[in-house]
Amino acid sequence: TFSALLAHGLAADETKQVALLDIDICGPSIPKMMGLEGEQVHQSGSGWSPVYVEENLGVMSVGFLLSSPDDAVIWRGPKKNGLIKQFLRDVDWGEVDYLIVDTPPGTSDEHLSIVQYLSATHIDGAVIVTTPQEVSLQDVRKEINFCRKVKLPIIGVVENMSGFVCPKCKNESQIFPPTTGGAEKMCQNLNVSLLGKVPLDPQIGKSCDRGQSFLAEAPESPATLSYRNIIQSESENHCANESPRFRALLCCAV
Amino acid sequence: VLSGKGGVGKSTLSTELALALRSAGKRVGILDVDLCGPSIPRMLRVQDSAVHQCDSGWVPVFVGQDKAIALMSIGFLLERPDDAVVWRGPKKNALIKQFVTDVAWGELDFLIVDTPPGTSDEHISTVEALRPYQLLGAILVTTPQAVSVGDVRRELTFCRKAGLRILGIVENMSGFVCSHCSECTNIFSKGGGEELAKHAGVPFLGCVPLDPQLSQSLEEGRDFIQEFPKSSAFPALTHIAQQIVDTSQRSS
Numbered sequence: 001t002f003s004a005l006l007a008h009g010l011a012a013d014e015t016k017q018v019a020l021l022d023i024d025i026c027g028p029s030i031p032k033m034m035g036l037e038g039e040q041v042h043q044s045g046s047g048w049s050p051v052y053v054e055e056n057l058g059v060m061s062v063g064f065l066l067s068s069p070d071d072a073v074i075w076r077g078p079k080k081n082g083l084i085k086q087f088l089r090d091v092d093w094g095e096v097d098y099l100i101v102d103t104p105p106g107t108s109d110e111h112l113s114i115v116q117y118l119s120a121t122h123i124d125g126a127v128i129v130t131t132p133q134e135v136s137l138q139d140v141r142k143e144i145n146f147c148r149k150v151k152l153p154i155i156g157v158v159e160n161m162s163g164f165v166c167p168k169c170k171n172e173s174q175i176f177p178p179t180t181g182g183a184e185k186m187c188q189n190l191n192v193s194l195l196g197k198v199p200l201d202p203q204i205g206k207s208c209d210r211g212q213s214f215l216a217e218a219p220e221s222p223a224t225l226s227y228r229n230i231i232q233s234e235s236e237n238h239c240a241n242e243s244p245r246f247r248a249l250l251c252c253a254v
Numbered sequence: 255v256l257s258g259k260g261g262v263g264k265s266t267l268s269t270e271l272a273l274a275l276r277s278a279g280k281r282v283g284i285l286d287v288d289l290c291g292p293s294i295p296r297m298l299r300v301q302d303s304a305v306h307q308c309d310s311g312w313v314p315v316f317v318g319q320d321k322a323i324a325l326m327s328i329g330f331l332l333e334r335p336d337d338a339v340v341w342r343g344p345k346k347n348a349l350i351k352q353f354v355t356d357v358a359w360g361e362l363d364f365l366i367v368d369t370p371p372g373t374s375d376e377h378i379s380t381v382e383a384l385r386p387y388q389l390l391g392a393i394l395v396t397t398p399q400a401v402s403v404g405d406v407r408r409e410l411t412f413c414r415k416a417g418l419r420i421l422g423i424v425e426n427m428s429g430f431v432c433s434h435c436s437e438c439t440n441i442f443s444k445g446g447g448e449e450l451a452k453h454a455g456v457p458f459l460g461c462v463p464l465d466p467q468l469s470q471s472l473e474e475g476r477d478f479i480q481e482f483p484k485s486s487a488f489p490a491l492t493h494i495a496q497q498i499v500d501t502s503q504r505s506s
Contacts, residue, residue, distance in 0.1 A: 025374075025407075026258065026336060026371070026372035026373045026408070027258045027259055027260070027371060027372060027408070029259075029401050029404065029405065032400065032404055049309055051504060068408050069404060069407055069408075070408065070410070070411050071408065071411065071413035072408040072409070072412045072415065073373060073408070073417075074264070074372050074373045074374070074377075074378065074412055074415060075304060076343045076374060076375050076378065077342050077343030077344075077374070077375055078416050079342070080374065096295055104260065104290060104371065104372060105260035105261070105290070105291060105370065105371055106290035106370060107290045107338045107339060107340045107344070107376075108289075108290055108340070108341065108342065108346070108375075109342050109343060109374075111340075113343065114342065133260070133472075133473055134291050134296065134473050135265075135296055135297065135472060136261075138293070138296060138301075138335060138336075139290075139291040139293070140338040141482060142290070142291070142336060142337065142338040142340065144336075145336055145337065145338040146338040146340055147342060149338065150340075157481040159475075164430065164439075164441065166432040166435060166437055166439065167435065167437070167439060168435050168437035169434050169435035169437065170433065171432065171435070172427060173430075173432060173433060173434075174465050174466060175430060175441075175469060176469055177466060177469055177470050177473060179470070179473040179474070179475075183388055192501065200441050202439055202440060202441045202442075202443075203401040205401070205441070205442045206399075206442050207402040208399070208401050208440060209399050209443065219478040
């Protein structure tokens with residue numbers, strides 16, 4: 001969800017070329033979220049063509065290689081790694097300003113491989129998504145340690161599903177309670193940035209299911225405001241750190 | 255307990271199912287094969303426990319109010335709780351095999367296996383390792399929205415290809431009733447799990463609502479089934495457990 005909305009948010013600047021790469025091989029959700037379900041990948045002389053949502057927003061996912069929504073990708077690690085390599089090497093991305101990589105949960109083959117394959121270029125860093133409760137945070141600490149182990153810079157953590165405001169009585173409920181201080185406390189303890197907190201909004205799921213940008217469909221939602229703040233500080237940070245190469249961001253969750 | 259999707263409540267369901275089955279007098283074990291994100295120890299307040307060896311293999315950690323549920327997880331083998339398990343497939347597969355064959359489980363009525371999301375190494379290896387032991391079947395967990403259901407469809411295919419009987423689908427995080435005004439909001443939509451079960455011709459085991467008391471209980475490692483019988487998720491969870499017991503009785 002975060003990867004898809006980050007891509008939409010960055011692509012709102014039509015001068016920027018955004019690429020969204022979905023390496024969740026077993027659970028490729030990006031095509032549906034971007035309204036591209038059923039699309040197929042085309043081959044050309046210069047390689048595989050990404051599927052374009054907008055002129056400046058291209059997407060690649062194993063979802064585009066499957067002929068039915070029931071098709072399961074039941075592959076062990078080496079075969080998944082092979083496809084990830086192809087996605088990086090054989091897709092004709094063109095000139096790209098931002099490459100966003102959506103990863104599956106965990107710290108395994110896909111994560112090792114993407115870091116390894118992109119090591120020749122510069123990965124700006126990882127955005128790690130969590131929910132507020134300790135059961136989630138304990139896995140995020142592992143993800144942070146993974147990043148440190150493989151020397152992947154951590155851009156910061158996003159606390160998703162952070163509270164719910166009842167549409168009727170406007171009282172807030174902590175459905176996923178931050179019993180150990182939430183992402184905020186964890187970030188303080190581990191010296192990583194908290195990029196923002198995104199509250200629950202039923203419209204998010206609806207927009208994702210319909211393949212529409214939640215940011216466009218619910219511009220007044222507090223969740224949209226949170227997303228825009230996060231995306232804004234992301235792009236500002238990168239303008240401040242000028243580099244001739246493109247920005248590569250990994251979105252990890254647990 | 256499987257799902258194509260992460261974060262839908264597999265570990266929660268595995269834990270609550272174990273507690274409910276234990277409450278119904280069954281001998282229960284939990285095998286946590288989510289090697290990258292082992293959540294079960296914390297959900298049962300044994301995150302600081304360690305395992306040791308005996309003549310018949312590794313001794314599981316015993317949890318629950320009467321310390322009668324046997325639990326094995328990689329969480330118990332980590333030196334530090336924040337250590338990441340950064341393993342590729344083959345190493346994960348080897349440990350899973352050991353967890354099945356080298357743990358002194360004792361006599362069990364039910365062994366619940368909590369898996370990570372996906373259809374990859376852990377899932378293939380777990381099914382292979384458990385095949386000699388009369389697998390009752392798989393419970394698939396989804397949240398109601400289409401994006402989750404889309405991944406769980408693939409998990410159904412995995413089950414079919416692996417010859418794994420599908421016990422049914424659980425639609426988790428299905429609706430939230432505000433504790434202040436009782437208004438029900440379908441935060442993650444509604445009905446997708448039930449529709450999928452119908453479409454796929456598999457049993458629908460029920461809807462479990464979002465329940466802050468359940469989340470809190472898991473955070474604190476409490477026995478939700480014993481301590482919160484009036485909470486909104488209780489009826490659904492015990493109903494799921496009852497259906498599993500009924501199915502297993504019919505099977506034997």
